[in-house]
Amino acid sequence: MTLLFKCDHTDPEPWLAALADQMPEREVRVFPELGAREDIEFALVYEPPPGLLASLPKLKAIFSLWAGADHLASDPELPPLPVVRMVERCMTASMTAHVVHQVLAFHVQALDYRTLEVERHWQQLDLTAPWDRRVGFLGLGSLGGDAAEKLAALRFDVAGWTRTPKEIAGIGCYHGSGGLSAFLARTDILVCLMPLTEATQGILNRQLFDQLPRGACIINCARGGHLVETDLLAALDDGHLGAAALDVFAEEPLPDDHPFWGHPRIVVTPHIAAFSVAETAIESVVANIRRVEAGEPPLNVVDFTRGY
Numbered sequence: 001m002t003l004l005f006k007c008d009h010t011d012p013e014p015w016l017a018a019l020a021d022q023m024p025e026r027e028v029r030v031f032p033e034l035g036a037r038e039d040i041e042f043a044l045v046y047e048p049p050p051g052l053l054a055s056l057p058k059l060k061a062i063f064s065l066w067a068g069a070d071h072l073a074s075d076p077e078l079p080p081l082p083v084v085r086m087v088e089r090c091m092t093a094s095m096t097a098h099v100v101h102q103v104l105a106f107h108v109q110a111l112d113y114r115t116l117e118v119e120r121h122w123q124q125l126d127l128t129a130p131w132d133r134r135v136g137f138l139g140l141g142s143l144g145g146d147a148a149e150k151l152a153a154l155r156f157d158v159a160g161w162t163r164t165p166k167e168i169a170g171i172g173c174y175h176g177s178g179g180l181s182a183f184l185a186r187t188d189i190l191v192c193l194m195p196l197t198e199a200t201q202g203i204l205n206r207q208l209f210d211q212l213p214r215g216a217c218i219i220n221c222a223r224g225g226h227l228v229e230t231d232l233l234a235a236l237d238d239g240h241l242g243a244a245a246l247d248v249f250a251e252e253p254l255p256d257d258h259p260f261w262g263h264p265r266i267v268v269t270p271h272i273a274a275f276s277v278a279e280t281a282i283e284s285v286v287a288n289i290r291r292v293e294a295g296e297p298p299l300n301v302v303d304f305t306r307g308y
């Protein structure tokens with residue numbers, strides 16, 4: 001078995017070291033050194049040139065080097081093979097740490113206490129027990145599902161909204177357009193962890209905000225395209241929303257003159273909520289290669305018709 005590796009945006013050395021460590025018996029070729037194309041059975045790639053994957057006659061599966069697979073969907077000659085998105089334990093653990101941090105910060109009113117501290121003003125604000133703080137996840141997939149479970153373990157009142165029905169112990173499950181209003185009405189801290197698709201583009205808008213209780217907080221760790229930025233600013237400025245923590249933006253890097261910078265009720269982080277490291281990412285790729293070689297379908301295959 002030969003694997004083709006292609007990525008121009010990262011140092012290949014840790015990836016090649018992890019592949020050599022975890023698949024010592026396999027050959028790895030680094031693009032553009034293809035050698036005999038008929039040897040290549042798996043491709044681990046980011047932004048392959050259009051037509052490259054179609055030119056590999058024995059290819060069995062395509063692995064995206066990053067969480068998203070849009071860089072593959074844009075290849076007009078993408079062969080009809082399983083495309084596997086990156087789901088791996090470092091990405092999941094880092095996203096969960098980020099989301100738990102932002103939820104806890106809103107829960108303990110960190111922004112308000114920071115302001116009071118700067119003013120040297122000793123004031124105790126109303127306290128809320130974790131089980132009286134309702135956290136709601138838009139998306140309970142590999143990332144939202146893990147963070148939701150961890151917050152439920154911390155005794156928060158956790159629910160999630162998904163496209164298809166779910167049953168998860170300890171988490172209130174809502175789904176589809178019929179379930180959205182009831183889900184929003186019971187949510188004090190809303191976390192967006194959905195893929196960006198036609199159905200979810202601009203979902204964080206004024207109409208959705210108005211269905212949240214007054215003072216609700218927003219955490220967006222998914223994609224900038226989910227949020228209508230002007231609607232967020234208006235809802236914060238008129239006091240309907242309490243605060244927002246944003247990791248992703250319509251334009252990245254966030255422009256210097258953007259009103260989110262320095263806004264007293266917005267926490268900005270520069271798209272760092274979750275990250276992969278070669279060692280754990282390759283663990284997940286190797287496990288999937290072993291499944292394919294055992295005749296089983298790979299896990300985490302992208303369904304391009306539903307958009308994720």
Ligand SMILES: NC(=O)c1ccc[n+]([C@@H]2O[C@H](COP(=O)([O-])OP(=O)(O)OC[C@H]3O[C@@H](n4cnc5c(N)ncnc54)[C@H](OP(=O)(O)O)[C@@H]3O)[C@@H](O)[C@H]2O)c1
Binds near residue numbers: 145161162223273
């Ligand atoms: N900020 C960062 O650093 C960073 C890093 C990695 C990823 N991300 C973002 O995180 C997103 C989520 O990743 P993931 O791995 O958790 O994705 P995932 O496993 O595919 O889960 C997606 C979840 O969203 C739900 N969903 C999708 N479309 C929906 C719709 N129209 N209505 C209601 N629910 C819908 C799905 O519902 P079903 O369960 O019914 O399918 C699923 O629960 C990614 O797409 C990416 O944008 C951000």
